Amino acid sequence: MLEPVVAKGQLTETDRFIFESWGYFVIPNVLSKEEAAEAYDVSQRLHESRDREFGQIGRTYESEPALERLIDHPDVLPKVQGLLGDRFVLQAGWNTMQPAHAGNGGWHQDGSSAFDFKDLGYPVPLIQLRVSYLLTDQTVPGMGNMELIPGSHRSRVPLPDSIRQSKGDIGIGHVICAEAGSALVFHNGVWHRTFRHDGDYDRFTTHYVYSPPWVRAADRFGNDPEFLERTTPLRRALMGEFARPDAPFGANYEPLPI
Template structure:
């Protein structure tokens, strides 16, 4: 199986071409086994506290779990975000998902907003409004381990996925089941058609998703930032949370980029 595998750090020209062609990249070995285990334990805690049953999705876990907070600006991943967006973007949301043991097949979909779908923003292609970095926290090195399945290049399709296929959760011969170890990251465009693949294991599958967007997009996991979190976190993470000074509203003028540690920030 072909895989759009990327290295750690800055986005290369080849990786940009792969992303534009396929709509996603796979970054292996972002987290060590110990780091992935710490994040997994944090994920179990936040879902236990949220009392999720069956498939569960919990936001803002980064506020209470340092292991998850550190993923927000991970040096293996954040340079890819900058390579695709430039220096001005926010962390729109951070969702931790649990697929339960023996979980079934999910439905095909694109990421977006039911209130105002992203396909209304541009024609013929849906623009990059949500760039998702999914940190795999349980092993998905074989199919049917709660993997993500994507349709390569579907973010450039000018026709929607057939409704019958979506309704029946049917298979496509070009569906790509992502097989990667815990600690890997899947980076993908909001318009790529995707779904959760079946999970045959007797354990819950966990993934931490960080979603990055243009700075004018409203956060979706919070109505406002936690003052206590902002007080204790780093300046870069505060900027990624959207806590920056705007010289003109609504974004009529530029603003200083986040304080990246390579000397190119404000």
């Protein structure tokens, strides 16, 4: 089985080629087993008051150090910088739960239903770069994996409604199989869905979405002042708390302090 696996750290020319061709890649062993387990326990606690159905909680990084550390993980952030350049922000952070014995999710592209990204141009522009940290082993299909359609961010036609409405299968779907602690990095234009989960435990994945600095945040209306006070300068900048230049996002806008 072909797998778009890349090494940690700086974005290489090969990494870029894989991303441009497939629309995503996987970075193994970003988190240790202990770090993934700690983040899993935190996620379980955050979701314990919710109904046991698929759902996500935003801005969990503000209150949970184990999740805050992932905002600028040194094994992953260089990939984000390589793909987006020196000026980007954390547009959203979502901690997602898929309950045990859940079926397939619906096929979709990431973006804004208020103004679909595909309406901006062809190919669909990279507006949201998502990094998904796997907090459970997903080494075989049926463990709450992500399923993506390679190269679909460059398709001129949408996924057929018949497949979307039925949550049906498609022969070119790629079920990501990776160990806990791996990170999946993917383009907002790639068609994807949550694959079924046959296990007896809830599956948690924590997502970080990076965007150009002019994109409005999706998980918050504003940043928590207490979080900004105690976090690092780089993380403050990633939250969009940078000095405004003489013209918004124009001259004198400094790159991130990476």
